[in-house]
Amino acid sequence: MNLNKAVRLDEDNIAIRRITERCIDCGRCKTICENLVGIKYDYNKTKEAICINCGQCILNCPVGALVPKYDYKKVLDYLHDTNKTVTISIAPAVRTSIGEGFGLEAGTFLEKQLVGSLKEAGFDYVFDVTFGADMTVVEEATELIERLKTKKNLPQFTSCCPAWVKYLEIFHENLRKNLSTTKSPIGILSSLLNTYFLKIKELDKKDVINVVVVPCTAKKFEIKRTEMGMDIAITTSELIMLLKESNIDINKSKEENFDEIFSKGSGSGVIFGSSGGVLEATLRCADYLLTGKENNVFLDFKEIRSSDKIKEANVKVGNYHLKVAAISGMPSFETILPKLNDYDFIEVMNCPNGCVGGGGQTLVPIAKQQGINLKRSEGLYQDDKMSKIKISYKNPDVINIYKTYLDYPGSPKALKLLHTNFKDRSNILKEKSF
Ligand code: SF4
Ligand code: SF4
Ligand code: SF4
Structure with missing residues (x-):
């Protein structure tokens, strides 16, 4: 069957596969990719299909013709x-x-x-x-404080969403330096x-x-x-x-506990899965690192917990007055781009409502998807509310690993093991093979 309306997917796409026999060429995946994800380009101009591997097309295919690459x-x-x-x-x-x-x-x-x-x-x-999310929060909060002190590479962008990172590497290579170098959880x-x-x-x-x-x-x-x-x-x-x-x-199944060593996470680590969660968790930790106190504002950060695609707040972290934002979806990032210098710290996640709406989540019929991500987010915020430890740097496993192995947040060993760098992928836009 000739596919005319379907989104272009290369055979070697590492994350997504189309079962061609099932596809009815309805074009829904292409519409989602262009409008929800924001990948708009001329198919005839690039050698490879431009795909940030987010899987939103999978969730929105009406006949199950798109699936993750099964591993x-x-x-x-x-x-x-x-x-x-x-x-x-x-x-x-x-x-x-x-x-x-x-x-x-x-x-x-x-x-x-x-x-x-x-x-x-x-x-x-x-x-x-x-536990990994708590470690990301501690390293990223330390990095934010350092950038605020030196006034370099602000606003800091979160980098735990690989779809967003790949988008930036392809379309906004000049902003690569703004990405937090802290590895994802x-x-x-x-x-x-x-x-x-x-x-x-x-x-x-x-x-x-x-x-x-x-x-x-x-x-x-x-x-x-x-x-x-x-x-x-x-x-x-x-x-x-x-x-x-x-x-x-x-x-x-029987109820069992996670294995020791990497078994405990704070409430901050849990809310990572919801849009705004990484921002909230990082501000909680940065403020704690600067003041030594738990700040109630960041324990239930209402301005950042709505389902809006662009959420903004002015906050005081230590003695710093910051403008922060949580962005959901690449088109929303493009919207704030002209006023980027107004911000100090920005969380960007590709999927609607954050990872709760990720392309690898449980498949739900399209007609029943309304409101499902919010229910999943509520489940995470509820768990945070019940957590005794809400700040990543107070997680005893985190304290222990710094004490016994990594020395301190942002130490040379932590920088070597827990940080990364990013690539210029803008060439993909220039290659013409037709
Ligand atoms: S949404 Fe599914 S059925 Fe429709 S064109 Fe895309 S892959 Fe084919
Ligand atoms: S995985 Fe995401 S970026 Fe890739 S084709 Fe599907 S919707 Fe578009
Ligand atoms: S928002 Fe979460 S689920 Fe979606 S692409 Fe980013 S990391 Fe993956």
Whole structure:
């Protein structure tokens, strides 16, 4: 079948695949890509399709012709290999959407049963990406304070959304210096798994496979971009398939706790999954690092918790008066671009309402999608409300790893292991092969 209206996807796209026989060439994916994601370009001018791997087209295909590139079968193979130690780490937004795959209401918060189901499936260690999120917050808050002191490369942009980072690298290469160099939560966790964890467990990397579950197809791209990345990234929808193929019903799984070392996250780490969550968490931590006190404003930061695509606030962090924003979607970023110098710190996430609306989340029929992301976000904010520890730098596991391994936030060792750099990808716009 000739596809005329469908979005162009290359065979070697690392995250997304089209099952051509199912496609009815309705053009919905192209409309979503152009209008929701904001990727507009002349197909005849570029050698490669320009895709930031976000998976929003998957969620909006009416006939299921678009799917993530499945990697969960590889995970099943490793689980059956007795010579391999297999770790799995769970991202925050997965725990309020996995239940939908097992007949539960959207937003149902499942953590302990999820850990139990993964133990049942044969994973040797189950870790919490929320710990990695706390580490990202501490390093990113430290970086923000440094930039405010030196007045360099402001506004600071968050960099934990790989779709946004790739968009910036392609379309706004001149702003690359504004990206926070702090690795994303899974980037940090994988660096620590490949160094600290191997060392204390006396394991050899060749015998260990590190898997991460994310609500995000773009993470399949992110794990390949740096050294010490996770070995395999699977989406929430792939995890549901893995559990079902292993005859595991999460409703019947025992409740278990995450494994020690990377087991505890603060409320800040959990709200990462919602638009505005990274901003709120980083400001909580920056203010705490500067004042030594918990500031109530940042414990329930209402101005940043709405479902608006552009959320702004003026805040006092330590003695700094800052203008901050949380942006959802690339078109919203383009809207604020002319007044970029007004801001000090900007969170940018690609997907509607943040990672709760990610392209790797549980598939829900289009007619039933209305309001579902907000329910998932509410589940995360509720968990933050119930958390005893709300500031990342107060997480005892975080304090311990700085004390025993990394020295202090922003130390030379932390900069080496927990920070990264980005690429100029603007060439993709210039290559003409037709
Ligand atoms: S939305 Fe699905 S069916 Fe429609 S053109 Fe795209 S891939 Fe084909
Ligand atoms: S994954 Fe995102 S950027 Fe790529 S084609 Fe789909 S909607 Fe567009
Ligand atoms: S917003 Fe979250 S789910 Fe969506 S592309 Fe970015 S990191 Fe992935």
